[in-house]
Amino acid sequence: MRSEYEMKRSLQESFERIPVPESLYRFADEVPGRFAAGDFTSAAEPAPASRRSARFKLFKSVAAAAILVSAFSAGVTMSPAFASLVKEVPGFEIAVDWLTHVRQQDGVQTAVDHGYTPIEPATVRFDGTSITIDDIYLTDDELLFKAFIRSTDYDVTDGRSPVHLSIVPSNLRGGGSTTASYIAETTDGSSQPVRQDTYKYQLEENAVHNFMASGQTELVLQVSKVTSDHELKRSTYEDKGSVVLTVDRQKLLHNIVMEPHQSFRSRYPIRIGKS
Amino acid sequence: MDMETERRLMDDIRQGDQESFRTLVNPLIAQAYRTSLAILRSTHLAEEAVQNALVESYSAIVKGKEIRRFRGWFSRVIASRSLDIARKEQPNKYSVDIDGLEICDEAASPLDDVLKKEQCERLIESIMALELQQRAVIVLYYFEELRIEEIALLLNIREGTVKSRLYHARSKLSRIFPASRIQAQEVGV
Numbered sequence: 001m002r003s004e005y006e007m008k009r010s011l012q013e014s015f016e017r018i019p020v021p022e023s024l025y026r027f028a029d030e031v032p033g034r035f036a037a038g039d040f041t042s043a044a045e046p047a048p049a050s051r052r053s054a055r056f057k058l059f060k061s062v063a064a065a066a067i068l069v070s071a072f073s074a075g076v077t078m079s080p081a082f083a084s085l086v087k088e089v090p091g092f093e094i095a096v097d098w099l100t101h102v103r104q105q106d107g108v109q110t111a112v113d114h115g116y117t118p119i120e121p122a123t124v125r126f127d128g129t130s131i132t133i134d135d136i137y138l139t140d141d142e143l144l145f146k147a148f149i150r151s152t153d154y155d156v157t158d159g160r161s162p163v164h165l166s167i168v169p170s171n172l173r174g175g176g177s178t179t180a181s182y183i184a185e186t187t188d189g190s191s192q193p194v195r196q197d198t199y200k201y202q203l204e205e206n207a208v209h210n211f212m213a214s215g216q217t218e219l220v221l222q223v224s225k226v227t228s229d230h231e232l233k234r235s236t237y238e239d240k241g242s243v244v245l246t247v248d249r250q251k252l253l254h255n256i257v258m259e260p261h262q263s264f265r266s267r268y269p270i271r272i273g274k275s
Numbered sequence: 276m277d278m279e280t281e282r283r284l285m286d287d288i289r290q291g292d293q294e295s296f297r298t299l300v301n302p303l304i305a306q307a308y309r310t311s312l313a314i315l316r317s318t319h320l321a322e323e324a325v326q327n328a329l330v331e332s333y334s335a336i337v338k339g340k341e342i343r344r345f346r347g348w349f350s351r352v353i354a355s356r357s358l359d360i361a362r363k364e365q366p367n368k369y370s371v372d373i374d375g376l377e378i379c380d381e382a383a384s385p386l387d388d389v390l391k392k393e394q395c396e397r398l399i400e401s402i403m404a405l406e407l408q409q410r411a412v413i414v415l416y417y418f419e420e421l422r423i424e425e426i427a428l429l430l431n432i433r434e435g436t437v438k439s440r441l442y443h444a445r446s447k448l449s450r451i452f453p454a455s456r457i458q459a460q461e462v463g464v
Contacts, residue, residue: 007445011402011417014395018312020305024325028300031333032293040330177326180319198319 022159023181029228030177033235039175098184102196108135108146118251124223124243128152131165133221133243138252140208143169143176143201145221148194150186153225156195157183162228169201170222170242172211176201212249219245276302281345288336296333303346304329306419307353313414314357316403324356331356350419354411354429361407401448409444412437 034040103109111117112135121134129151136145147167149156154163159181180198185191211219221243228235276299287295307328311321331352335342342348402413411430415421416437427434 007448008417008420010398011413014398015309015313015418016305017395018309018399020308021318021322024304024308024322024329025301027326028304028329029297031329032288032296035330035333035337040334179323179326 021181023178026159026164027177030226030235034177039177098182102146102182102198103135108137108144111137119219119245119247122243122245124241126223126240129165129240131167131223131243133167133245136219136245138208138219138247141203141205143172143174143199143203143219145199147197147199149197150192150194157193164226165197165240166224166226166237167197167199167243168222168224170220171216172201172203172219173207174201174203217247217249219247221245276346278344281342285336285342285345288333289339296336299345300329300332300349303349307349310350310353310414310419311357313402313418314354314407314411315361320360321357324353324360327356328353350421351425351429354415354419354421358411358429361411405444405447409440409447412440413444413448416441 031040100109103112117135119136119138121132121136123130123132125131129149132148134146134148137143145167147165149165155161176199178197179200182196184194184196186194223240223242225238225240226235227238281299284295284299288299304325307325308321311324312318315321315324328349332345332349402410405413408430412426415426415429416423421429423434423437426437430437
């Protein structure tokens with residue numbers, strides 16, 4: 001059947017041109033080690049009665065960040081330009097347009113536009129590496145944040161580098177990982193590469209409730225340097241310190257779920273070819 | 276990768292050989308991501324679906340699940356995880372973020388380059404413009420090469436419905452993408 005063959009061939013030829021994120025290969029490398037460490041326990045357990053929801057417990061949609069702003073629907077909305085201006089990343093001079101684009105991709109820009117930034121960013125430095133944690137959102141069952149990393153210790157632009165950083169909440173139990181990574185350059189004239197990793201953690205049931213009930217006001221993220229040795233088939237984790245984020249419970253919204261107030265924009269056509 | 280190699284790698288994984296997991300799944304990641312992207316129309320959500328499928332695969336292997344043909348099994352897992360996310364995300368209308376997608380240029384000559392790029396652009400656009408039900412069957416049938424009965428099982432619909440959706444999807448594609456010479460006709464199984 002000629003048309004059948006042509007359809008299949010055309011579709012395969014087209015789709016095989018779509019680039020695949022290197023982060024997925026790195027994630028595959030990490031799965032055995034992280035599985036052994038218990039990172040995925042709750043997600044990987046089969047639950048026949050509610051199979052679908054159990055699997056969602058691993059990495060829920062980034063839409064959560066967009067949904068967070070719903071409580072501000074009757075409030076004042078900042079202009080995107082002003083919001084971007086006031087919501088730059090501390091310690092990093094990065095093109096606002098690029099940052100806005102990244103935030104639009106994961107829904108955070110909507111929250112920023114509405115002035116919803118419940119947890120202030122924080123920066124740590126060790127050796128030749130500087131990390132800023134920003135765009136931090138905590139719901140009843142999820143923690144989302146972005147890590148902006150600049151380093152002279154390893155090549156942040158190399159998705160296949162045997163060295164990378166892992167950032168894990170140490171006083172909120174849950175499983176998760178990076179869900180997207182981008183590379184930008186500083187705009188301070190030095191054009192240093194900046195890696196931006198988006199993290200999403202699905203937190204254990206009652207983890208946030210217990211955190212709040214215990215009176216804690218600091219969310220601690222542990223930073224580890226992970227070095228993979230492919231010949232020895234193992235990864236070593238080196239503790240590099242922690243990032244402490246101050247949590248003001250008065251600023252946190254609770255899961256008021258409404259339709260995100262952003263228009264549904266079709267972005268066709270897709271750009272084809274090298275930029 | 277043949278069945279015997281897959282079986283040996285899964286045995287090695289159960290023995291604690293982490294490298295074997297990479298060897299087993301790396302050749303499948305690209306297709307899984309592209310399938311998921313076609314279904315979800317979102318690079319972020321596609322990554323999420325593939326990550327979920329990888330964790331589920333590793334868990335199933337180490338727990339001794341009997342997997343006869345890993346490649347086919349993984350195709351069904353990635354389809355399921357993508358459809359799960361699509362169903363969940365659909366009410367939020369949140370899933371179009373492929374604006375920045377850059378298609379690799381692998382054409383052999385400048386003329387070839389222009390024609391191929393245009394053709395690929397139009398075909399991907401056309402497929403992405405289909406509604407989810409039709410997009411999913413087109414991608415699963417032609418790209419993942421799942422059988423009609425497998426797609427029916429995944430979508431929890433009758434085989435006749437799968438054929439019908441394929442027929443209508445192809446009809447639409449033939450209208451908006453005549454250059455591909457796609458003809459709408461019943462899918463023979």
